[in-house]
Amino acid sequence: MQSVTLIIDKRLELSTKYKKLLESETNRVIVSKDLITAIKIIQDKEPDLIIISDSFDDDLSDFCRQVRALTYNMRPVIVATSKSADINDRIKVLESGADDFLSEPVNSDEFKIRMNAHLRREYESNTDTKELLPNRNYSMRAIKRLLSTDEQWAILYISIENFDMYKQAYTNLASDKLLQTYGAIIKTTLGENDYLGKISENIFLAITDTYKAEKIARFLIFAFDSVASKFYAEHDLDRGYMIMQGDESAGRRADFVHSTISVITNEFTKYKDTAQIMNTLIQIHNMADIQTRSNYLMERPKIEGNDSVLTKDYNNKIMIFEPDEALSVLLNTILKLQGYDTEIINHYDIPEEKEIPALIIVDAGDLEKKNGLNLCYKLKQEENYKNSKVIVTSIIHDKELVLNTGADLYLPKPYEIPSLIKWVNEFMREFNI
Numbered sequence: 001m002q003s004v005t006l007i008i009d010k011r012l013e014l015s016t017k018y019k020k021l022l023e024s025e026t027n028r029v030i031v032s033k034d035l036i037t038a039i040k041i042i043q044d045k046e047p048d049l050i051i052i053s054d055s056f057d058d059d060l061s062d063f064c065r066q067v068r069a070l071t072y073n074m075r076p077v078i079v080a081t082s083k084s085a086d087i088n089d090r091i092k093v094l095e096s097g098a099d100d101f102l103s104e105p106v107n108s109d110e111f112k113i114r115m116n117a118h119l120r121r122e123y124e125s126n127t128d129t130k131e132l133l134p135n136r137n138y139s140m141r142a143i144k145r146l147l148s149t150d151e152q153w154a155i156l157y158i159s160i161e162n163f164d165m166y167k168q169a170y171t172n173l174a175s176d177k178l179l180q181t182y183g184a185i186i187k188t189t190l191g192e193n194d195y196l197g198k199i200s201e202n203i204f205l206a207i208t209d210t211y212k213a214e215k216i217a218r219f220l221i222f223a224f225d226s227v228a229s230k231f232y233a234e235h236d237l238d239r240g241y242m243i244m245q246g247d248e249s250a251g252r253r254a255d256f257v258h259s260t261i262s263v264i265t266n267e268f269t270k271y272k273d274t275a276q277i278m279n280t281l282i283q284i285h286n287m288a289d290i291q292t293r294s295n296y297l298m299e300r301p302k303i304e305g306n307d308s309v310l311t312k313d314y315n316n317k318i319m320i321f322e323p324d325e326a327l328s329v330l331l332n333t334i335l336k337l338q339g340y341d342t343e344i345i346n347h348y349d350i351p352e353e354k355e356i357p358a359l360i361i362v363d364a365g366d367l368e369k370k371n372g373l374n375l376c377y378k379l380k381q382e383e384n385y386k387n388s389k390v391i392v393t394s395i396i397h398d399k400e401l402v403l404n405t406g407a408d409l410y411l412p413k414p415y416e417i418p419s420l421i422k423w424v425n426e427f428m429r430e431f432n433i
Contacts (some may be wrong), residue, residue, distance in 0.1 A: 003119050004145070006047040008038045009081075010055040014104075018051065021112045027119060035063070039070065044148040046074045046141045049115060050124045052098070053084040060089075060097075062097035068097030069357060074141065077118045081106070109341050130176055131183040134197035138204045142195050143274045146207065154213030154265040156206040157281040158186065158220065160187045163202035165254040170231070178257070185223045189216045209368045210265045217261045217296040224259040225294050232256065243399055251410035253403040260289045261296035268299065286433070314432050315358035316341045318424070321348060321375060323361045323395075331361065334417060335424065346376045355383050358431040359424060364394030364402060373405045380406030389427035391420075 004334055007029060009015040015031045017097065023029040032038040035056065041047070050067060053058040060080055061425065067078060077100075080093045085103040093101050100118065102111065126138040134142070146153050159180060186204055190196055195207040203296040206217060229237060236242050236256075244252040262284035264277065271277050279293035280299070288297030319339050322328040328344045335342045345351060360379060365371035375394055379385040392407040393415060402410040409423055 001377065002047070004047040005029045005049040005051065005115070005119070006038065006045070007031045007051045007053075008035070008056075009033070009051070009053040011053065014053070017108075018111070021108055022115055023358055025416070027116075040072060042067070044073075045221065046144055047076050049077045049119055051081060053080045054080070054084070055394040055409065057297075061092045064093055064096040064098045074137075074208075077122050079115070079118065081212050089276075100290075104291075105288055128198045131180055131198070133183060133204075134195075137201050138194075139199055141196035142197060142207060143205075143277055147271060147273065152210045152265070152267060153228040154208055154210045154263060154267075155200070155277065155281065156204075156208070156213060156217060156220075157262045158206060158286050159260050159285065160202040160224075160257050161260055162255055162257045164243060165242065165249075165252075168233075168249060169244060169254065170245065175232060181227060181231075182224060182259070185227070186220060189219055210267050212299050213263050213265065214296075217263050217298065220261060221294045221296055222257060226360050228257055239400065239404075243403060251399055251412065253408050253410075254291055255347065258290070258292070258294040260294065262286055264287055264295065265299060287313055303323075314354075316428075317352075317357040318342045318359045318361065318428075319345060319354070319357040320344050320361045321372065322361070323347075323365075324363070330417075334421070338421060338424070339426070340428070348372060350375070350382065352379060354366070357388055359386070359389045359427050361391045361393065362407075362421075364392050364396050367396050370396075373402065376405040376407050378396075378401075387431070389431050391423060391427070393420075 003026060005027055007015050007018050009018070009031065010033050012391045015033070019031055024410055028048070029040055032041055035058070037310045052060065052063060053065065058064065060082055064078060064080055072338065078098045079100040079102065080098040081102045081104055082093070083104050090101045101112070123134070127133065127338060128135050160178065161200050163175065166178065183204065186196055186206060190206060190208060199205050199207050206216070241256065242254040244250065246380070262281050264284065269280075273279075281422050284297050284299060288295050299336065316339070318329045318335055320331055320342060322331060322344065323346055325346070328346065332342050332344050343357070345368050348365070355364060362376050364373050372392060372394070376390055379390060381389070390407045391411055392402050392405070393411045393413050394402055395413045396402065399410045410422065410428065411420065
């Protein structure tokens, strides 16, 4: 993405000279000859560098203060130019919000080097240190600049799902390598006029043209799935999932990482602001996300119709398979106090014609019969229950045996009630996203 420099100067000759010195393939220079137009440009373009001269009637320090107040969210570099060389004038302007002060006439080479240094520092201060990509603030700035153009564009919101679990299981070093590899793959698909930045640690944002956006998304899904297996240990690949370790997540089954991509363009929808763009990207991304594999979804022309949008009701239901009557009463009471709708079942048969629960808590039974483990396996094969989260509580101290049935969490008995409640809240949130 090009940097944007705004020169606010009434003088035609000097402003033209400064523009010629600074304009390049990587820096777009805009000149404003009045303050009202300058304010509109600042709001629309969020320039990286603003050069203000004292050619206006307003006091230079007051104008610097106004611009700084107007740009407190974006924090651009402000450079003041003045015919004055008085030290008191310099101090006054710098105290008013300017980052630099140049006395005119200024040497052309010095001017160019100084301004490029400011632009370089501005970019570096908004760069992610791991992949050397622009951060969220800079990415939001890039989106805002799109809105003030008439060009056709497409935005790709590219995430690595289950990244936090992978990071916890395989350490920061391995997760950084995964991010850097995927970042490098994304870069190879983009042209020199395209943009690539970050939204968060595991979310990339790319801006390109509408013609190649879907091809890029399709290739990235293929490329990510092709390399992802190289970031796992053989025993995890053989098993088909990760088993989380540590005090917080011990015994949790975790799916492998996958990539989800949402794509929007201004071909069908005219977006008003960055908030609308980000909300649309996130909504499409949530629809595209498939739990076990990579996928992408692209915005299409809308077809309107009555009742065409279905909303998902919050599922508050918990089903508890627990043969121990005292424990089942305790669980039922505690979870009801937490606001959940619970149902106790004192046998190991799948109930018929029941409301599908968001969460199922299953006692594994004894080591010989494995009634609970067999039930968990059957539940995960049932179409109605396959998306329900399952916690298996057990005196059988074999995580892999339990998780191989499809359980989302192995919780060894005896367990502490606060630990169970923490997992219940987490899985209910995940189910209802």
